[in-house]
Amino acid sequence: METRIERLCVERGLKMTGQRRVVARVLSDAGDHPDVEELYRRASALDQHISIATVYRTVRLFEEQGILERRDFGGGRARYEPTEDGPHYHLIDVETGKVIEFQDPEHERLMHAIAGRLGFDVVSLRLELFGRRQGTAGKPRSRAASRPGEPDDDAPMAPAGEATKGARR
Amino acid sequence: METRIERLCVERGLKMTGQRRVVARVLSDAGDHPDVEELYRRASALDQHISIATVYRTVRLFEEQGILERRDFGGGRARYEPTEDGPHYHLIDVETGKVIEFQDPEHERLMHAIAGRLGFDVVSLRLELFGRRQGTAGKPRSRAASRPGEPDDDAPMAPAGEATKGARR
DNA sequence: CTACATGCAAACAGTTTGCCATCGC
DNA sequence: GCGATGGCAAACTGTTTGCATGTAG
Numbered sequence: 001m002e003t004r005i006e007r008l009c010v011e012r013g014l015k016m017t018g019q020r021r022v023v024a025r026v027l028s029d030a031g032d033h034p035d036v037e038e039l040y041r042r043a044s045a046l047d048q049h050i051s052i053a054t055v056y057r058t059v060r061l062f063e064e065q066g067i068l069e070r071r072d073f074g075g076g077r078a079r080y081e082p083t084e085d086g087p088h089y090h091l092i093d094v095e096t097g098k099v100i101e102f103q104d105p106e107h108e109r110l111m112h113a114i115a116g117r118l119g120f121d122v123v124s125l126r127l128e129l130f131g132r133r134q135g136t137a138g139k140p141r142s143r144a145a146s147r148p149g150e151p152d153d154d155a156p157m158a159p160a161g162e163a164t165k166g167a168r169r
Numbered sequence: 170m171e172t173r174i175e176r177l178c179v180e181r182g183l184k185m186t187g188q189r190r191v192v193a194r195v196l197s198d199a200g201d202h203p204d205v206e207e208l209y210r211r212a213s214a215l216d217q218h219i220s221i222a223t224v225y226r227t228v229r230l231f232e233e234q235g236i237l238e239r240r241d242f243g244g245g246r247a248r249y250e251p252t253e254d255g256p257h258y259h260l261i262d263v264e265t266g267k268v269i270e271f272q273d274p275e276h277e278r279l280m281h282a283i284a285g286r287l288g289f290d291v292v293s294l295r296l297e298l299f300g301r302r303q304g305t306a307g308k309p310r311s312r313a314a315s316r317p318g319e320p321d322d323d324a325p326m327a328p329a330g331e332a333t334k335g336a337r338r
Numbered sequence: 339c340t341a342c343a344t345g346c347a348a349a350c351a352g353t354t355t356g357c358c359a360t361c362g363c
Numbered sequence: 364g365c366g367a368t369g370g371c372a373a374a375c376t377g378t379t380t381g382c383a384t385g386t387a388g
Binding site for chain 4: 188
């Protein structure tokens with residue numbers, strides 16, 4: 001059966017190749033915010049004939065078509081999520097890397113007010129909370145840098161909302 | 170005379186080499202949020218004997234010592250600013266790239282409340298507004314559709330300030 | 339049939355690092 | 364003098380691209 005994203009592609013007149021269909025499917029199934037490598041991993045499981053370059057190209061195309069949204073949660077890799085619901089923000093669990101979405105109209109109003117006070121119109125904004133589940137007091141949880149893609153799981157990341165680029169072994 | 174940052178370095182027992190002193194000085198003078206290349210450019214003006222690798226190492230060291238804070242405004246490069254005033258956020262002018270700082274206790278309270286409602290304690294948060302000066306209605310940006318958090322440079326003050334170094338992608 | 343998509347590997351930008359000469363303390 | 368530091372170039376990571384081949388429409 002045809003996924004929602006596949007339908008969008010057709011509507012926009014995109015040539016539907018096998019690999020685009022696979023990426024579209026993977027994205028439709030994703031409930032999380034995968035990065036390109038993860039998408040590539042999931043796509044490969046459905047079709048060996050796909051290269052990571054194609055995933056990059058497809059993801060970029062989809063973004064240009066407004067089908068996908070690119071997120072940058074720090075950590076150096078772009079994460080993607082299908083454009084769907086209205087504006088929402090993300091709370092990243094610093095222990096598990098899981099991402100929780102939330103919205104908040106009041107916050108939005110506040111931001112517009114602040115910008116207005118400075119003489120600006122808000123074009124877009126970025127808001128991310130990094131938090132720890134209550135009760136999980138700073139316990140030195142095994143900092144398992146579990147790289148291997150746990151399907152369904154957003155990757156762990158450092159707090160501070162900073163880049164942490166490069167392999168700091 | 171000794172800058173505030175140089176003093177901090179000494180307090181922390183860091184070996185004060187010539188190049189560290191230069192970087193410290195450049196940072197103390199910076200009123201903006203320069204990236205490493207810009208720091209390197211400014212530092213080079215004061216001392217030819219400095220390599221970009223040293224700037225990277227110094228900036229990392231200072232960050233670990235809590236003297237500097239790394240920011241990621243998108244665009245792929247890390248930006249730095251001396252740790253000084255209390256928590257504040259940034260509004261980036263999408264036309265000029267200039268960064269304006271602001272604070273807002275109310276917003277902070279709100280964020281803690283939201284996290285709390287979800288069962289989390291806020292460890293840190295990232296908030297950036299991308300805005301356009303009121304009245305500057307959507308001018309046709311030469312660069313085709315790219316997301317707000319764009320390149321440009323903040324308060325170019327150095328002579329060699331031509332930030333645009335080359336077409337990305 | 340033809341313009342566009344893909345695979346592969348090489349190119350890139352930003353950042354880090356190995357090695358050895360050098361310098362602060 | 365000794366161990367930390369700096370210079371240089373090579374290594375790395377995430378992402379893009381040139382080129383030849385394959386394929387949707």
